Structure formats: structure tokens, C-alpha cells
Amino acid sequence: MKRFLASTVAASALALALMLGMASARAEDAVDPNAKQGGAITITYKDDVATLDPAIGYDWQNWSMIKSLFDGLMDYEPGTTNLKPDLAESYEISPDGKTFTFKLRHGVKFHNGREMTADDVKYSLDRVTNPKTQSPGAGFFGSIKGYDEVAAGKAESLSGVTVVDPYTVKFDLTRPDATFLHVMAINFSHVVPKEEVEKYGADFGKHPVGTGAFKLAEWTLGQRIVFERNPDYWHKGLPHLDKITFEIGQEPIVALLRLQKGEIDIPGDGIPPAKFQEVMADPEQKARVVVGGQLHTGYVTMNTTMAPFDNVKVRQAVNMAINKDRIVQLINNRAVPANQPLPPSMPGYDKAFKGYAYDVAKAKALLAEAGHPDGFETQLFTMNTDPNPRIAQAIQQDLAAVGIKASIQSLAQANVIAAGGDKAGAPMIWSGGMAWIADFPDPSNFYGPILGCAGAVPGGWNWSWYCNKDLDAKAAEADSVVDPAKGAERDKMWSAIYDKIMEDAPWAPVFNEQRFTMKSPRMGGADNLYVDPVHIPINYDNVYVNDVQ
């Protein structure tokens, strides 16, 4: 997961007369009526689990585990990208979009038995933004008043977070921030009990205590982690499972063999690429693979400050020259071709947008118009792990067909990132292995750091060095539409921004990776729980097994 740079400039002085009422306090979410209670499942992973501290964990493996141990004020409806109040019972947004007030649920208990209150919410946010915590997620909270002082070490507490009463907490922001509800749903804002954090200090990540559906029962370093059902979980009827065992140190290929023998339920690292075709060719195994989208786009960046890519026609020609279908085949159809920066499962994705169709003749014509009838020579940077060099070669061949002779620079990840962050570093980069995966399902998450002016700085992630001040202003305008009721309108604003970006073509979007989760025959629950956009590999709280009495 990559992080959203929290500095989308909010210069908007829009006199927004938002009449925002109380968000409807929704009834407890429906629990699957077919779900069976009880049972245990086993999930395997190759690598050690880094930490279960919500302020620190930032890889896809611990991300979902942390979600089951801790809760935030907000969450998503299982299997979807729809926000819902979680530890909050309801929330209220001020008309200017700068004040968020959350009413907390009563009677929510931490795993140590103490009731969670507004003080804990404030403490958790003070902790995650404190530089001493070294949280990779601190920047998400940049819109809260007092953030800069805390980040600079000048204050211990965020002045913008106020405990109104034990069940009410108020946030004052420095700008209207439409992504704020998402920020309250990411792991970094999950609520931790002060006494446990102080007890374990830097080792809290090994002794996590939250309010979540499961609690940690055992952690044998390098071998296994065991979660047990939290009998006092505030969400009645959840979780369904009594126990989840994560076995660590299992190669994906071994995990697949064990799944086939019925020893495990979910291979956490997925189907190993070498076995993918074999699995998908067997109808019995294929039936147990759930396919879903991912908030990911793989793209080729073109450095818009470097000739000849400073000419929009050249960039459009590259977009038309790449045969995306062939590249998707090259990776065994584990992706779908992309025509815009946003992935299809992201709100704001423009279904009607056609993008640049694969058209060699038109690409050649555009190059001729741009003054390069015989093409030109350039460099294509790629990360050196499979399948990226193979994909780069396919792109190289496609470009050669229109006369562009691209030499491939296949380097270690750190070197490619360094080249991209250097204005004179890389003319073209294939993003594979380093591509953007959204932190939360909001269209703004694909703009700021990778396509906005804020990212076009040395060491930044905007490798096409595309900076359109007009679009930056439009982005800020879209992000100031805070009213959830106007979500569709805001998504349209974002669609328009990305359509305009594609006109300027700083990227050639290539594909969106798909997720393939394989499960044992005994696993039950809707398919979307197994490709949940925010829970990778699966939504632990909502799945169940069919073979319990």
C-alpha cells in the first residue's frame, strides 16, 4: 500500500453553503443469515508478520489482520467501498466542511475489558502523529488543526481534536477535506488503549489490544499467529469464526499443495504464478478461485519535461502504440487492460471513457505530425523482477513498430524510484512492482502524489513530472465537496479531472491487476468477502465455514 500525500492544496475559498445534517445512524449491518457460527480456519503466509500496531503496520499482509483486531470511527460495508460509521454511531459535518463531530457507540470494550471513550480516540491520533511513533501514516492527518506543530515536535497533542464528552469527539480541520471520513477508516486512525501502549512501549505491535472482532491469542515468532473470537465484540453476530491460525514461513507453492490436500483454507500469498495456469485449467480448482478487482493501475510514465515527451502528440502516440491485450496475455490474464488512471473498482472511474485505442497507423501519423516521422531513440526504465522486464520488452517491441527505439534499463527497485524522482532521470518508466495501490477507495488517492504538482518534486512519485495548476485547483475544489450526499457529484468532478489528464497523456495506463483468492471447499460467505477491496486477502470478520454444526 502506498500512502496518499496529505497536501492536496486546499486553496478553495468557495462559499459553500452546505446544509449537512446528521448522517443517519444506521442500524447494525445485516449479518449473513446463512452464516454458521464457530469453527477454525488456517491461512498461510511466507513472510513473518511485521507488526500488528495500527499506527505502524503498512503492508498488505498485516493491513487486514489489524482491521480484525482494531476498529476505527469509520469502516466500509463488507466487500464494498461504501463508507459506514463503525466505532462512531453517527457523525455530523459542519456546513463549511471543516468540522467533523462523531458520536461514539456506548459500551464498546477493549480486549482488556475497559470501555473505549473519546479520550482513547484523541490519544490514538496524538500518538500516530507524534514523530516519536515513526508512523508511516502520520501524513494522512495533515488536514487536522495542529498537525504541523505535532509533526514538528513542538506540541504533544493535536489542537484540532477535542473531547466534548466521553462519547463525543470533534475534529477541526484547516481546510474542507472530503477524504476525511476515509482517513477515519484507515488503520492508522484505529483506536488503541493508552495503558496497553504504555505497558508494552515499542513492543505494542507484538501485544496488540484493540476493540476488534478478534483478539490475539498466540504469537510464536516465525511460526504462527492465532486469533480468537472476541466474545464481547460490540457488533453482535460477528465474527463468525472462533479461531484463525496464520501459519508463517510457508512458500506459496507448498501452501497450494497443502490447500489441495485439504490441510489449509486460504493461501495468503495467492496462487504462485508458475501454477496459475494449471489451477485455472482444472475446473474443480478453478471453481474455488474468486476473482476480483484491485485498487491498482500499472502504467508507463513519460517525462513531460523532457524532449520529445514534452510534446503531447508524442505521448498520445505512445498511448496508441502499446498493445495492452497482448501484455495482459503475457501475464496469464491476471489483469484487465486499462485506459485511464483510476482502476474500475474505484469510485469516479469513467465507464464511458474510451481512451486511446491500439492503432499503429494513427500513432505513426501523430509522430509524423510531431516532427518525428522516423521515430526517435529513448530509454524505458523497469524494475528488474519478473514479470516486469518481460512486460518492458513487450512495450519495447510495440514502440519499435511505430519507430520509437527504446532501450531498456532494468534496475533494482530503489534505483528506478530514484531515477523517477530526478527530473532529468528517466524519460519513460514502466511502473510494475512499484505501481500505485490506493490506500483508501477514493479517487483523490490517485492524484496528489502521482499526478499532481505536489508529487512533481525531487524525490517525489510523479515520475511524468506532469504539473497542471488548473487541475490542482479543480482537485482542491472536488475535495472540498464534503457532503456525502454529493458524493456522486464529487466523483463526476474527479472523472473530469482524469479525463483531462488523459487528454494530456502523461501516462500510458496499461492494466489493472486482478485479485485471485483461492479457498478451501469448506469456506462460506459471499464471493466479495474474498476479494474485499480493503481486506487482502479476505475479510476475516465476515467469512465462515460450512462444516460446523
Place this chain on the structure above:
Amino acid sequence: MIAYLGRRLIQSALILLGVSLITFALLYLLPADPVRQIAGRSATPQTVENIRQQLGLDQPFVVQYWHYLVSLLSGDLGRSYIQRSEVTELIVSRLPATLLLMVGAILCELVIGLSMGLIAAVRRGTTTDQTLMVASFVGVSAPQFVVGLLLLYVFAVRLSWFPIGGYGTWRHLVLPSLTMGILGAGWYARMMRSSMIDVLRQDYVRTARAKGLARGAIIFRHALPNAILPVIAMIGIDIGIFMGGIVVVESVFGWPGIGQLAWQAIQRVDIPIIMGVTLVSAFAIVLGNLLADIVAPFIDPRIKLR
């Protein structure tokens, strides 16, 4: 003897110091910036610098190395950048698994290697001898990940005699021990064979034969004890070969030892863990060699300590 010991101890300490310096320098020169790793990919420059300062990574190389050494002397190997746990804790929790594998591997290689060497020496020049020596050569040269995967496929997947990787019972231990043992067995078979041949040529063996002792009695009671001692003395040196193999074998079998820890740390550029595991392995190798050298003269009086 005491002077010799003192000299060897100082030498060992210097070797470890050298290893720590070279490893630290190599990791320092890596293009990856550990602070950026901790801070996340798009942290503000302020956050990045703040963390750099807290970890002391803004200091010059010499100062960083000095701080590392000082903590090292108090047994502190630092905190993992990715896992955020004490490196000492991570290593200590995984050490029993590696030691268990080591015992298993040594048993395998001794049993297989010594028997092969013994039979080959007794049957010197025959087809049995040649077959065994070719087999030992294959054992020495076959890559361990190939041997491991092959054993896993045949004995765990096809025949289901053993579990497919993992840790916990003696059945889990067999295949990884065998994988490690096959390599060592090759070496031991060759050493045992030549040592045994040497002994069988000795006058006392001829005398025993002339006395009319049974062949079995000559080999097992008179020749074997003498032939086996110099070979046993090699176990200490064997630790070096062992440490080189655990990274691969532990990864193939999902064995939760320090080899697997090292492999993960290398992939994630988790510098404190890489440093820690390297030092612990180097320590084991140095200790093994030292013990081998000290024990050797007691086992084989022809060797003298100087």
C-alpha cells in the same frame, strides 16, 4: 596450551570484528534508504529527517559503526526496521529451530557418510566403492534447493510419508535434516574412506589379520575407532558449511530458523536483522573452528598445538 588458547581467542575476536565491519560497510553502501522505508513512500521531508535523527542515521559512518559496536558489546543488536522488534529477541526465538536442524543434519551426515566411507574403504576398488564415491560426489555437488524440492515432492507430496514443510514433530525434521545431511555426507564419505584405507594399511591391522582375527572384529574393533576420530574432529568445521546451507533449506521447508529470518530480511532490506544474523553465524563458525582445533590433538595425538 594456555598461550595457544589466548592467541586463538584474540584471533577469533579480530575475525568477528572484521566481519562486523565489512557487513556494516556493505549495508551502509546499499542504495536503499532505510529511513524512507520506515517513513513510508511519500512522507514529508520533515518526517524523514526526524526519523533519520532518532535512529542516528544522520551520523557519519564511523560514528554509526562505533555506536553499533558499543551496543553489541552489551548484547543489543538493535531493533528491526520492518518488524520493529528487538533483533536479539527475533534471533533467540528462532535459534532453537536452527540448532535442532543442525543436530538432525549432523546425525544424518554422520550416519550416511561414515557408513558409505566405511563400506567403500573395505570394498576398495570394487564397483561398490566406485558407485558410492560417485554418489558422494553427487551429494556434494547437488544444489540443496534441488535436493530439498525433490525430497519434498517424492516423500511428502507423492508418498505422504512426511509433512509438506513446517515445524513441530520429528516427522517435520526428517526431510530438511536429510537435505542438509546429504551434502555433508558426501564429504564425510570421502574423508572416512581415505582415513579407513590409511588405517587398514597399518602394521597393527596386518598383525591382527595374521593372528587370525575375524574380518568384522578387525574392522569394527581395531580399525574403525582409529579411523573415525580424525573425521569426527571435522564436525566443528562443518558448522561453516551448515550455516551456508540453512538459508536455502529453511526457506524450502518453511523451517522457522535464523536462515529463514535472514532470507526475509535480505528481501526487505531489513539491515539490523541482516547484521545480527551474519554476526551470529560468523560467531558459530569461528566457535566451531576453535573447538575443532582444540579438540583435535586430544583425539589424534599426531596433531600438535602450536
